[in-house]
Amino acid sequence: VNELDLIDWLRPRLPMRADVELGAGDDCALVRPDGGPLAVTVDQLLEGVHFRPEDDPAAVGWKTLAVSLSDLAAMGCAPRWAVTALGMRRGAAEDWPRRFAEGLGMCAREYGVALVGGDYTVGDGPISVSLTAIGSPFNGGPARRDGARAGDVLAVTGALGGSIRGRHLRFAPRLAESRSLCAHGGVRAMMDLSDGLAADLPRFCRASGVGARVHAATLPVHPDVPQAGQADPAYLHAMQDGEDFELLVALAPGRIDALMAGWPHPTPLTVIGECAGAADELVLVDPEGNAGDWPGGGYVHGDD
Amino acid sequence: VNELDLIDWLRPRLPMRADVELGAGDDCALVRPDGGPLAVTVDQLLEGVHFRPEDDPAAVGWKTLAVSLSDLAAMGCAPRWAVTALGMRRGAAEDWPRRFAEGLGMCAREYGVALVGGDYTVGDGPISVSLTAIGSPFNGGPARRDGARAGDVLAVTGALGGSIRGRHLRFAPRLAESRSLCAHGGVRAMMDLSDGLAADLPRFCRASGVGARVHAATLPVHPDVPQAGQADPAYLHAMQDGEDFELLVALAPGRIDALMAGWPHPTPLTVIGECAGAADELVLVDPEGNAGDWPGGGYVHGDD
Numbered sequence: 001v002n003e004l005d006l007i008d009w010l011r012p013r014l015p016m017r018a019d020v021e022l023g024a025g026d027d028c029a030l031v032r033p034d035g036g037p038l039a040v041t042v043d044q045l046l047e048g049v050h051f052r053p054e055d056d057p058a059a060v061g062w063k064t065l066a067v068s069l070s071d072l073a074a075m076g077c078a079p080r081w082a083v084t085a086l087g088m089r090r091g092a093a094e095d096w097p098r099r100f101a102e103g104l105g106m107c108a109r110e111y112g113v114a115l116v117g118g119d120y121t122v123g124d125g126p127i128s129v130s131l132t133a134i135g136s137p138f139n140g141g142p143a144r145r146d147g148a149r150a151g152d153v154l155a156v157t158g159a160l161g162g163s164i165r166g167r168h169l170r171f172a173p174r175l176a177e178s179r180s181l182c183a184h185g186g187v188r189a190m191m192d193l194s195d196g197l198a199a200d201l202p203r204f205c206r207a208s209g210v211g212a213r214v215h216a217a218t219l220p221v222h223p224d225v226p227q228a229g230q231a232d233p234a235y236l237h238a239m240q241d242g243e244d245f246e247l248l249v250a251l252a253p254g255r256i257d258a259l260m261a262g263w264p265h266p267t268p269l270t271v272i273g274e275c276a277g278a279a280d281e282l283v284l285v286d287p288e289g290n291a292g293d294w295p296g297g298g299y300v301h302g303d304d
Numbered sequence: 305v306n307e308l309d310l311i312d313w314l315r316p317r318l319p320m321r322a323d324v325e326l327g328a329g330d331d332c333a334l335v336r337p338d339g340g341p342l343a344v345t346v347d348q349l350l351e352g353v354h355f356r357p358e359d360d361p362a363a364v365g366w367k368t369l370a371v372s373l374s375d376l377a378a379m380g381c382a383p384r385w386a387v388t389a390l391g392m393r394r395g396a397a398e399d400w401p402r403r404f405a406e407g408l409g410m411c412a413r414e415y416g417v418a419l420v421g422g423d424y425t426v427g428d429g430p431i432s433v434s435l436t437a438i439g440s441p442f443n444g445g446p447a448r449r450d451g452a453r454a455g456d457v458l459a460v461t462g463a464l465g466g467s468i469r470g471r472h473l474r475f476a477p478r479l480a481e482s483r484s485l486c487a488h489g490g491v492r493a494m495m496d497l498s499d500g501l502a503a504d505l506p507r508f509c510r511a512s513g514v515g516a517r518v519h520a521a522t523l524p525v526h527p528d529v530p531q532a533g534q535a536d537p538a539y540l541h542a543m544q545d546g547e548d549f550e551l552l553v554a555l556a557p558g559r560i561d562a563l564m565a566g567w568p569h570p571t572p573l574t575v576i577g578e579c580a581g582a583a584d585e586l587v588l589v590d591p592e593g594n595a596g597d598w599p600g601g602g603y604v605h606g607d608d
Contacts, residue, residue, distance in 0.1 A: 021341050026449050026511070027378035027495055028343035028439075035339070037325050039332035040420060042436060044389035046427035074331035085348035085434040116344060123350035125429030130389040132346060132436035135332075145330050191331055207330070 006097055006120055013105045017114040019080060029116035031081050031134075039135045039142060041071040047089065047126035051169065057096045059169035060129070061103025067194070068133035069111055069173035070245040074192035076141025076182045078175065079133055082108070083117035087128040100129070111175060140182030143190035148208035148250035150277035152188050158246040158267045160197060161238035162224025168243040177247060177265050184259050186252040196242035198297045202282060204248060211281035213291075214273035235287070240297035250275055310401055310424055317409045321418040323384060333420035335385050335438075343439045343446060345375040351393065351430035355473065361400045363473035364433070365407025371498070372437035373415055373477035374549040378496035380445025380486045382479065383437055386412070387421035391432040404433070415479060444486030447494035452512035452554035454581035456492050462550040462571050464501060465542035466528025472547040481551060481569050488563050490556040500546040502601045506586060508552060515585035517595075518577035539591070544601035554579055 007024050014023075021030035045051055045067070051060045065082060072079050084104065088097060097120070108115050113133065157177050174192070181187050189208050193200050197214075205212050216235040222244075225237040251259070256271070263269050276283070282294035311328050318327075325334040349355055349371070355364045369386060376383050388408065392401060401424070412419050417437065461481045478496070485491050493512055497504050501518075509516050520539040526548075529541040555563070560575070567573050580587070586598035 022448060027375040028345040028381065028446075030341045030343055030379075030446060030448075032341050033337040035337075037334045037336050039334055040385065040387055040436075040438070041332040042387035042389050042421050042423050042434075044391055044423050044425055044432075044434065046391050046425050046429065046432075048429070049425055049427045071331040075334075077332065081344065083344055083346035083436055085346050087348055087350050087432045087434075089429075117346050119346050119348045119434070121348055121350050121353055123353045123430060123432075125350065125352070125393075125432065126427060128348075128350075128391045128427075128429065128432035128434075130346075130348065130391075130423070130432075130434040132344075132387055134344070134438075142332075142334055144326060144334075 006101060007118060009098065010101050010105060014115050015109050015112055017080065020114045020116055024117045031116060036136060037142065039072055039075045039077040040132065041068050042130060042132045043067045043071065044128060044130035046128050055169060057099035058103030061100040062107045063169050064129045064131050065104050065107040065113065066171055066173050067245065068131050069175060070192045072133055072135040073173050073175045073178040074190050074247060076143030076178055076187065076190060077135035077137050079111055079113045079135040081114050081116050082131055082133040084115065084129065084131040085119040087125065088122045089127045090122050090124055092127060138179045138182040140185055140187065143182060143187045145189045145191045145204055146207040148189040148204065148210050148275050150210055150275050151253055152250040152275040153253055153256050153271055154212060154214065154273045154275060155249050155251060155269050155271045156193065156220065156246050157269055159220040159222035160193065160244045160246060161222045161241045162226065163241055163243040165224045167224060171245045173245065174247045174267065177267055180264065181249055186255055186259065187249055188252055189250040191248050193244040193246050193248050194242065196240045196297065197248065198239040198295050200248060202294065205280060205282060209279045211276035211278040212273055213276050213283045213285060215285045217287045218270065218272050220268065220270045236295060239295060310405060311422060313402065314405045314409060318419050319413050319416055321384065324418045324420055328421045335420060340440060341446065343376055343379045343381040344436065345372050346434060346436045347371045347375065348432060348434035350432050359473060361403035362407030365404040366411045367473050368433050368435050369408050369411040369417065370475055370477050371549065372435050373479060374496045376437055376439040377478045377482040378494050378551060380447030380482055380491065380494060381439035381441050383415055383417045383439040385418050385420050386435055386437045388419065388433065388435040389423040391429065392426045393431045394426050394428055396431060442483045442486040444489055444491065447486060447491045449493045449495045449508055450511040452493040452514050452579050454514055454579050455557055456554040456579040457557055457560050457575055458516060458518065458577045458579060459553050459555060459573050459575045460497065460524065460550050461573055463524040463526035464497065464548045464550060465526045465545045466530065467545055467547040469528045471528060475549045477549065478551045478571065481571055484568065485553055490559055490563065491553055492556055493554040495552050497548040497550050497552050498546065500544045500601065501552065502543040502599050504552060506598065509586060510584060513583045515580035515582045516577055517580050517587045517589065519589045521591045522574065522576050524572065524574045540599060543599060
């Protein structure tokens with residue numbers, strides 16, 4: 001397999017979009033925006049960090065696109081186009097690139113993303129993949145992370161923790177949920193939980209200049225979280241494990257009941273706390289009702 | 305250094321653009337296109353393939369952006385925004401990421417590109433970097449590679465060959481030259497020479513469904529090409545060495561003299577042949593005037 005083969009093989013397997021003037025194969029792709037801002041996000045996955053050599057290449061391909069779609073969802077945006085770069089490891093399984101492309105293509109079809117460009121190189125290192133996705137705001141979007149105010153309600157989609165057991169390779173980016181939240185009109189700020197609530201909520205609050213109070217008893221703990229011990233409670237896994245790819249959203253306090261009552265998705269939306277006035281002050285209320293310090297943990301890229 | 309440090313450090317060193325609504329630091333950047341198509345291109349560089357461990361990280365940073373700007377130039381487009389992903393090798397020199405960012409920032413300032421997003425991860429492998437650049441057509445652009453017709457004049461910017469001696473890390477993408485060519489109005493097709501004329505001209509001709517006749521004696525050979533031997537003539541280096549990042553352009557035959565006479569750039573534009581009618585038939589006329597087969601060579605990614 002070489003770059004030209006891979007592109008030729010992939011092309012008929014990809015969704016077409018009317019807003020693509022020229023797809024992969026030239027020096028650049030040409031796409032047609034339609035007014036309004038565009039959201040742009042880049043992510044990379046490294047073998048040995050984000051996936052293992054024995055992981056299914058198709059799952060890696062799915063994840064490669066899904067992490068960027070999660071960023072677009074967090075921004076209140078619908079995906080439109082993506083480009084990807086694949087740095088192969090010499091000696092990897094011969095069908096790795098095609099299996100990877102299969103998974104990537106499956107995700108692209110599922111969410112209507114046109115893959116309009118790629119770069120393929122073989123090197124000596126672990127496999128590295130990166131992907132850039134471009135999208136446009138949903139009605140009511142975009143949703144930045146710096147608009148939360150004291151008194152806003154904090155909520156998350158889905159359930160948290162234990163993603164490393166396999167879910168992190170096969171997750172569904174919360175695009176439909178983001179669309180509903182944006183349409184509701186009460187989104188003050190939003191982000192996706194990629195490094196765990198313990199690491200991500202401080203970033204969220206810092207961006208908005210608010211504090212927060214989170215109630216451990218309300219945290220939706222994923223069934224993948226292992227049996228809890230007293231020194232290692234399940235809610236800490238839910239906060240620290242990372243790679244949840246769920247939405248964290250600050251909602252204007254009015255009309256929350258209407259949003260919850262009319263929530264149309266199988267993935268739940270759960271209130272976990274509220275924004276507070278004192279900038280940067282984060283409080284975790286434990287299941288016994290005692291307010292305590294915010295736990296450390298979560299993942300900061302480059303610190304490991 | 306971690307991801308947040310690097311972004312914070314880089315931000316004040318980057319050019320601002322009025323069409324950036326929200327730069328790096330949120331889940332996505334928000335940019336404002338202004339009607340018309342956008343060109344999108346992605347490239348990656350792998351340590352051990354495109355650069356060596358001992359190469360200056362600032363030069364690698366420059367090259368990372370410059371290769372994508374070369375693609376935009378080849379498309380007849382001005383660059384606007386870029387995002388990049390850096391996969392660091394654990395144990396690399398501590399100042400590598402900042403030196404890299406310095407070189408990247410220098411190239412961004414030189415060509416007015418806003419870096420609006422990044423991803424930074426530390427892994428075990430050779431360093432991998434990828435970059436996606438987005439731009440808008442120059443007046444008279446965009447220039448695809450599939451518009452050449454029989455009788456069109458083939459020309460290249462600059463001089464070819466010997467880039468591996470160091471030029472490949474410090475080259476100037478031919479944006480100003482592309483702008484002039486597009487403004488001239490006679491561009492039928494254009495691409496950049498990244499893998500060598502020997503490999504790239506066949507792709508160019510295939511895209512347009514034409515043949516070509518190239519005159520070896522007219523090829524602009526770069527002074528970096530080593531002393532020629534009879535079995536290893538300089539013009540073959542010029543065709544096969546790769547990483548020239550010069551423009552190959554097919555021009556409508558009328559008004560070529562006017563274009564040449566009015567060419568305002570220190571980088572020359574040289575006529576090297578013409579497009580022919582028989583699709584895919586490529587002829588190289590040697591310095592003695594004998595028409596012969598097209599030489600092989602040049603670089604196909606993934607074939608090595």
